[in-house]
Amino acid sequence: MSSSATTAGTIASLFGDATLTEAERAIAEMRAGRPVILAEGGRLFLAASAEFADAERLAALDGLVGGALQLVLTPARLRALGRPEEARPMALPVSQLGSARVRALSAQDLAGAKGEGAKGETLGAELVEAHAAGAAALHLATLALMLPAVLVGPLAPAALTLPALTVRAEAITRYGEDRATRVEIVSRAPVPLLTARNCEFVVFRGGEGMREQVAVVVGTPDPARPVLVRLHSACLTGDLFGSLRCDCGDQLRTTVATMAQAGGGVLLYLDQEGRGNGIANKMRAYRLQSDGLDTYEADETLGFGLDARRFDFAAAMLRQLGFEHVVLMTNNPEKIAALSRAGLQVSGVERLYGRRGADNIRYLAAKRDRAGHFLDLEALDHHAPASCG
Ligand SMILES: Nc1nc2c(ncn2[C@@H]2O[C@H](COP(=O)(O)OP(=O)(O)OP(=O)(O)O)[C@@H](O)[C@H]2O)c(=O)[nH]1
Ligand SMILES: [Zn+2]
Incomplete structure (x- = not known):
């Protein structure tokens, strides 16, 4: 030309x-x-x-x-x-x-x-x-x-x-x-999982930092009805390695199993390691936690605010997949508020508990006390999965 x-x-x-x-x-x-x-x-x-x-x-x-x-x-x-x-x-x-x-x-x-x-x-x-x-x-x-x-x-x-x-x-x-809601699908494929054989991974690109964000469509959720949805921020240590410092691995596995049992759901696995601060800063915060600070005190000591995450791009992902009406699996009130602000209909919330132990009790209590998470720490003992976290 x-x-x-x-x-x-x-x-x-x-x-x-x-x-x-x-x-x-x-x-x-x-x-x-x-x-x-x-x-x-x-x-x-x-x-x-x-x-x-x-x-x-x-x-x-x-x-x-x-x-x-x-x-x-x-x-x-x-x-x-x-x-x-x-x-x-x-x-x-x-x-x-x-x-x-x-x-x-x-x-x-x-x-x-x-x-x-x-x-x-x-x-x-x-x-x-x-x-x-x-x-x-x-x-x-x-x-x-x-x-x-x-x-x-x-x-x-x-x-x-x-x-x-x-x-x-x-x-x-x-x-x-400017970037918040600009996401587009770049690839998708079926990936059978241990606890949910019928899954499709849909990869989006965009949002803040132009990262790749993954939606896992479990089973066959019906967009005409409220769909089980989880916004899960990446946690390398918890999700992959079973770190005892948090409850993320349990939450992730419980989500997939629950969605499979319910016949369908959408799990958004969000590239928001360390509440959006990145893995390097999360390790700096963990170092401070080993020295006695709680999860928020540690982030603040490094100079961060309470939580850097935004969830508007997650709402855009759900919309592109055709889901407007959701039942959200979370204990975090900000996730509910963010989806509602973005115009999605959140008609229900399901609490999501992981195991509680000596290594993560302070983390869970801090989320409840500092960020208003709905966490009944006594109830956790009854809900915690028995294996692998
Ligand atoms: N900055 C920072 N991030 C942490 C720390 N511990 C865990 N995280 C991150 O916290 C986030 C937890 O994500 P989620 O489980 O999706 O969210 P949540 O806010 O706990 O809400 P729900 O699990 O939905 O109730 C992940 O990004 C982890 O990597 C920490 O001490 N500092
Ligand atoms: Zn974690």
Whole structure:
């Protein structure tokens, strides 16, 4: 085809929405450890994940900014560091910190037993207002599944020729909303399971981070009636290895068996490891839990909020499969609310219990007490499956 035939329309069909493209490229850059240029309020800022902050990189970044290079932290992280009064992201001048402190303050170096280095860390410098792009840079880091701790500074004029991607802060802030419900089916096939021979795996691509999300259609659910549905966030440790720290493996297996017995259901296996924070951050949180924190305290100590997950793309998956009317298998009130907000009809909820034991009792109690999960811990003893978790 000649170049004259290339219209704006054909280009758009190849590159899609410019705002999404910008954000997705920036997520990939941040994940790879490369700094990006954030445009905010008519100004340009250099931003990088603090996870890569060794002395050499800090010096290199410092040479490219035309003002103070800052370590920007979330209110949750600042609370863990003894500054509960901050409601917005705040910053520390890197020039007063050095790489070891940057690593400690950004929660990469969590000292061993009892959480030293997590709580009671002294800041080592005065907190200052974060640069205008600070909040967007933090959001970008979490979209990239990195720790929520970033290095930000105004771009020096001489650094304009850097081989860095430029992205509008607004593209990052809007990304979740823009991407949320854009999912499409890429492949599907029957996969017989031990407890449910008649299953079809339907793979979707899209949503936040353009990940692959799997719907397992168990049996032959009837879209004309309320269909049993489970939104299951991935838990590598629990689902696959039978970790005793949580109840996920039991919940997953009970779901499939229950749906098979009921004649049909739809299990959405969602790529949301670590409540959306990623497996690396979940292991950081587990390390803190070994040192005595509960599941939410650990996430907050790392700088995260209570729960990063969104479920609107799950509603879009169900719709594409033709299911609008569901009975949800969950103890999590937010999953029910999210599907209802997305316009699905949730006409019933079935509680889903896994085993309770010494290793997960604190986790379950924290979900009940901090996130309002419907968990009757006494009842768990009666409902827990007898084998493999
Ligand atoms: N960040 C973080 N994630 C965790 C921790 N422990 C378990 N998870 C994750 O928590 C999520 C649990 O997912 P689900 O079982 O679908 O959801 P739920 O919110 O417990 O709700 P229901 O099981 O539906 O009642 C998974 O993504 C796990 O990987 C932890 O200590 N920190
Ligand atoms: Zn789990």
